[in-house]
Amino acid sequence: MAEGKKVPSVLIGMAVYGPIKHQTLAAYTRMMLHASRSHEFDFNVTWAFDTFICGAREMIVKQAIAGGHDYVLFLDGDMVWPENMINLLVRNAEKLNAPVMSGMYNFRNEPHYPMLYRANNDEKDTFSFTIPPDDQWGRMFEVDATGFGACLLRTDIFPKIKEPWFALEGKGTEDIYFFRKMRKELGLKVLVDTNICCGHISNPTIVWPTKIMNHGKPVGISGEIFGDEYGETHYDKEKIKTLEK
Secondary structure, three states: OOOOOOOOEEEEEEEEOOOOOHHHHHHHHHHHHHHHHHOOOEEEEEEEEOOOHHHHHHHHHHHHHHOOOOEEEEEEOOEEOOOOHHHHHHHHHHHHOOOEEEEEOEOOOOOOOEOEEEEOOOOOOOEEEOOOOHHHOOOEEEEOEEOOOEEEEEHHHHHHOOOOOOOOOOOOOHHHHHHHHHHHHHOOOEEEEEEEEOEEEEOOEEEEEOOOOOOOOOOEEEEEOOOHHHHHHOOOHHHHHHOOO
16 A cells, blocks of 8 residues: 555454354464455454344444444355455455455355356346356456355445345345345446455365366366364364354
8 A cells, every 4th residue: 555545444254154164264364364464454353153144244234334444345154265365355446446346256066156146137136147258267257246255345335225235035145135236226236356266165175266167167166175074173163152252
């Protein structure tokens, strides 16, 4: 940041509705250390444990607004991220004046489609998966919705959107609900940085974004990491609980 310029402020929020994966905790720690050493932005952290996911996200956003943060970053408890991801997201959001900036990751379940959606512009206002074409990999890719596993949002967009911001409708998830409202009420899009590749944990594998699988479809790929037994015995549940305080 230029000398004398106010650095952005970010509330990093994780809504946890199950055990945190040991890989997630390791990646989270590395990311926090990197952020604290870079001095590119100010940040605080908050966690929402064992609560309804929509209410947890509402609480995190309201904390961000009350704390005067410029951004809220949503992270999920079954993900891994590059250690410089927050720096890249904030840097890009500031440079491009983007209301929403996300990293790239795929569904943890087969067929591992990217968690990227485009509106179908139909009467029911539905969304469908979309896959970046070959010439868009390594660039910013514009979509109508994404997941909240690695998603940075400007806090000033929330007061402009009618509450509730997050809800479950039919088979839809709270992220699609929010982005549907954002699109209808503000006409905003989501920018996805396809250079920021995040992993989605599906024990015993971690699913990473990639262009081509061995069956020729540009979706995702899985790699053996650790099994469930390792995950259950190599993280300290009591230590995790202290993060609530």
